[in-house]
Amino acid sequence: MDFEKLASLYKNELLDSVLPFWLEHSQDHEYGGYFTCLDREGKVFDTDKFIWLQCREVWMFSMLYNKVEKRKEWLDCAVQGGEFLKKYGHDGNYNWYFSLDRSGRPLVEPYNIFSYTFATMAFGQLSLATGNQEYADIAKKTFDIILSKVDNPKGKWNKLHPGTRNLKNFALPMILCNLALEIEHLLDETYLRETMDTCIHEVMEVFYRPELGGIIVENVDIDGNLVDCFEGRQVTPGHAIEAMWFIMDLGKRLNRPELIEKAKETTLTMLNYGWDKQYGGIYYFMDRNSCPPQQLEWDQKLWWVHIETLISLLKGYQLTGDKRCLEWFEKVHDYTWEHFKDKEYLEWYGYLNRRGEVLLPLKGGKWKGCFHVPRGLYQCWKTLEEIKNIVS
Amino acid sequence: MDFEKLASLYKNELLDSVLPFWLEHSQDHEYGGYFTCLDREGKVFDTDKFIWLQCREVWMFSMLYNKVEKRKEWLDCAVQGGEFLKKYGHDGNYNWYFSLDRSGRPLVEPYNIFSYTFATMAFGQLSLATGNQEYADIAKKTFDIILSKVDNPKGKWNKLHPGTRNLKNFALPMILCNLALEIEHLLDETYLRETMDTCIHEVMEVFYRPELGGIIVENVDIDGNLVDCFEGRQVTPGHAIEAMWFIMDLGKRLNRPELIEKAKETTLTMLNYGWDKQYGGIYYFMDRNSCPPQQLEWDQKLWWVHIETLISLLKGYQLTGDKRCLEWFEKVHDYTWEHFKDKEYLEWYGYLNRRGEVLLPLKGGKWKGCFHVPRGLYQCWKTLEEIKNIVS
Numbered sequence: 001m002d003f004e005k006l007a008s009l010y011k012n013e014l015l016d017s018v019l020p021f022w023l024e025h026s027q028d029h030e031y032g033g034y035f036t037c038l039d040r041e042g043k044v045f046d047t048d049k050f051i052w053l054q055c056r057e058v059w060m061f062s063m064l065y066n067k068v069e070k071r072k073e074w075l076d077c078a079v080q081g082g083e084f085l086k087k088y089g090h091d092g093n094y095n096w097y098f099s100l101d102r103s104g105r106p107l108v109e110p111y112n113i114f115s116y117t118f119a120t121m122a123f124g125q126l127s128l129a130t131g132n133q134e135y136a137d138i139a140k141k142t143f144d145i146i147l148s149k150v151d152n153p154k155g156k157w158n159k160l161h162p163g164t165r166n167l168k169n170f171a172l173p174m175i176l177c178n179l180a181l182e183i184e185h186l187l188d189e190t191y192l193r194e195t196m197d198t199c200i201h202e203v204m205e206v207f208y209r210p211e212l213g214g215i216i217v218e219n220v221d222i223d224g225n226l227v228d229c230f231e232g233r234q235v236t237p238g239h240a241i242e243a244m245w246f247i248m249d250l251g252k253r254l255n256r257p258e259l260i261e262k263a264k265e266t267t268l269t270m271l272n273y274g275w276d277k278q279y280g281g282i283y284y285f286m287d288r289n290s291c292p293p294q295q296l297e298w299d300q301k302l303w304w305v306h307i308e309t310l311i312s313l314l315k316g317y318q319l320t321g322d323k324r325c326l327e328w329f330e331k332v333h334d335y336t337w338e339h340f341k342d343k344e345y346l347e348w349y350g351y352l353n354r355r356g357e358v359l360l361p362l363k364g365g366k367w368k369g370c371f372h373v374p375r376g377l378y379q380c381w382k383t384l385e386e387i388k389n390i391v392s
Numbered sequence: 393m394d395f396e397k398l399a400s401l402y403k404n405e406l407l408d409s410v411l412p413f414w415l416e417h418s419q420d421h422e423y424g425g426y427f428t429c430l431d432r433e434g435k436v437f438d439t440d441k442f443i444w445l446q447c448r449e450v451w452m453f454s455m456l457y458n459k460v461e462k463r464k465e466w467l468d469c470a471v472q473g474g475e476f477l478k479k480y481g482h483d484g485n486y487n488w489y490f491s492l493d494r495s496g497r498p499l500v501e502p503y504n505i506f507s508y509t510f511a512t513m514a515f516g517q518l519s520l521a522t523g524n525q526e527y528a529d530i531a532k533k534t535f536d537i538i539l540s541k542v543d544n545p546k547g548k549w550n551k552l553h554p555g556t557r558n559l560k561n562f563a564l565p566m567i568l569c570n571l572a573l574e575i576e577h578l579l580d581e582t583y584l585r586e587t588m589d590t591c592i593h594e595v596m597e598v599f600y601r602p603e604l605g606g607i608i609v610e611n612v613d614i615d616g617n618l619v620d621c622f623e624g625r626q627v628t629p630g631h632a633i634e635a636m637w638f639i640m641d642l643g644k645r646l647n648r649p650e651l652i653e654k655a656k657e658t659t660l661t662m663l664n665y666g667w668d669k670q671y672g673g674i675y676y677f678m679d680r681n682s683c684p685p686q687q688l689e690w691d692q693k694l695w696w697v698h699i700e701t702l703i704s705l706l707k708g709y710q711l712t713g714d715k716r717c718l719e720w721f722e723k724v725h726d727y728t729w730e731h732f733k734d735k736e737y738l739e740w741y742g743y744l745n746r747r748g749e750v751l752l753p754l755k756g757g758k759w760k761g762c763f764h765v766p767r768g769l770y771q772c773w774k775t776l777e778e779i780k781n782i783v784s
Binding site: 039048097098101105108109111156159160164165230289291292293294296297299300351353359360365366 | 429431437438440489490493497498499500501503548549551552553556557620621622681683684685686688689691692743745746751752753754757758
């Protein structure tokens with residue numbers, strides 16, 4: 001495999017196609033913040049502002065500024081989004097709304113904990129990019145609120161009747177694995193270690209199930225037991241695989257090769273489990289008992305699932321040398337570039353049907369923004385460069 | 393068209409295939425109530441009890457007992473479900489949960505107004521079948537609670553921030569059109585007329601949009617204006633078409649032929665709008681500006697959409713004689729019987745992909761129960777018999 005050529009491919013796609021798309025089409029120069037509902041060519045089809053995606057774009061451009069190059073247009077883009085969020089994104093007490101209208105008026109209440117986690121990421125990176133203490137304080141305050149909500153993330157909007165079947169979900173500990181490293185500069189060492197240990201334990205010892213052949217489930221009860229209900233049977237391969245590169249990053253940071261090894265093995269297990277043997281690509285949702293999943297979109301092929309898988313495979317190869325990672329990488333890379341990349345216009349498609357045909361021609365929407373594609377291209381580019389340097 | 397043969401087809405499918413499936417497989421003889429998560433052959437794959445579907449099955453067997461034949465097994469089936477619901481379905485004050493576990497313990501809180509509407513339907517019909525005043529009281533009390541919640545159906549679980557963009561949804565007035573006739577025997581005449589008038593106005597003058605060529609939208613603002621956001625652009629053809637036979641029933645009841653005419657025209661408009669010209673079948677969700685809809689399942693073909701359409705077309709033909717209804721009926725009938733009916737096992741499939749291939753092999757689940765298929769078969773059977781009697 002020509003790692004040098006591959007590294008250039010990922011780098012150029014990031015710098016010459018994807019970032020120009022968002023810089024050009026997503027910035028709202030009138031009200032601030034970003035449009036994310038963009039059609040195939042980049043035209044805005046909806047002006048609502050979803051906090052997940054606002055935060056992620058602030059994070060993206062801050063991170064690139066911090067790690068790739070000190071480009072003024074990247075910093076300006078990040079700062080204008082950060083200022084919009086600072087002013088309108090929360091209720092005054094860092095309770096982050098789910099969405100706003102174009103001008104910043106709140107549309108949907110702060111019921112979603114991931115609005116908070118992405119706000120923390122955004123302001124953590126933005127504080128590094130600008131040196132502005134106010135941004136660091138917002139990140140730190142928001143992170144404290146997240147930790148205070150761990151036991152009931154939805155708060156008063158939680159519709160589960162208490163007591164009958166208390167479930168906990170994989171997404172929060174998974175995201176915290178990544179977030180802990182993201183805002184390392186804002187946390188004291190003991191606190192950081194505790195958070196990391198808890199998240200690693202949850203992901204790799206509670207949601208990871210050896211009795212099911214080493215797959216990761218999306219929900220267990222509060223005592224960590226499997227539950228036989230729709231949520232308890234749910235498996236989301238892309239989610240589990242994405243978490244594995246967060247774990248590999250933590251394994252590297254904490255110098256725990258056994259953790260990296262297990263994350264690499266789990267990546268391969270989940271990929272084999274989630275791969276559509278008939279049409280190729282990775283399923284969105286599955287049921288661990290092969291019952292019909294409740295999500296009607298279960299067999300669709302989503303951009304983030306495939307891009308996150310490429311990252312985990314490359315990191316797995318880089319850190320363990322397991323050749324199976326490379327074999328799978330080639331297969332997933334081919335599928336991803338063939339089906340998700342738009343050969344005519346900038347940026348990638350997000351939603352394909354089971355056969356790999358475009359289901360929605362949008363480049364951005366309520367859930368797809370300036371995040372998984374550019375972050376994935378960046379991570380693959382950088383990891384391929386490191387592999388190249390070891391090989392050569 | 394051989395109406396007599398068609399009437400038999402619908403009747404026999406109801407009595408010989410669909411009802412036996414539910415009588416045999418869905419009754420929980422141990423705890424009471426019904427299993428609805430049933431695989432292709434009828435095997436239970438999940439034991440949770442969803443109030444919508446519990447109520448609908450009580451309604452279905454009560455209605456058949458009231459209108460078709462006094463079969464003891466139908467009444468027994470309805471009564472045992474009704475008793476289960478009376479005991480476990482609500483919080484003691486007729487606030488109806490969304491779901492229960494198998495034994496009846498509440499799982500999901502009473503956030504969903506349609507749990508209430510289907511409870512009203514269920515106990516209304518069950519009171520007619522049994523003459524039991526207690527059931528009538530439950531229906532009446534629940535109906536009063538519904539009317540008290542019309543302005544904020546989700547109550548404290550409403551996640552919309554008040555004031556920025558207050559939307560109202562088509563589903564509640566639409567269901568109330570049907571419900572008013574369902575529980576006519578429990579309401580006094582003035583009250584009934586007011587409810588009917590309000591619902592007809594909402595459906596046919598607020599959500600119906602002449603400026604969009606006579607389609608029905610799913611959401612408007614509280615003043616009745618169109619809104620350019622995901623919810624405000626949403627069109628759900630099956631929903632609109634289902635509402636049209638409720639309106640035709642009301643038109644008949646109130647002796648308003650102009651209402652019937654408009655409902656028939658709207659059925660044809662919506663069907664033409666929602667028909668998939670490439671693969672056949674009716675889309676699940678659309679966007680009135682042809683933007684990408686937010687529902688990833690937008691292009692799927694669902695059982696209830698097609699079955700409700702058959703009813704509206706037959707009633708439209710019966711009540712107006714418009715030949716276009718019959719032409720469309722033939723087309724939708726062929727599609728429906730070809731794709732939804734399982735040729736090997738009892739009952740029908742619920743979920744097909746855009747191409748009409750089975751997406752989920754279940755016969756019942758969290759949303760599909762003993763309702764749209766048998767109600768549709770019953771309605772088509774009876775309407776075809778009436779048409780036959782006019783023609784012959």
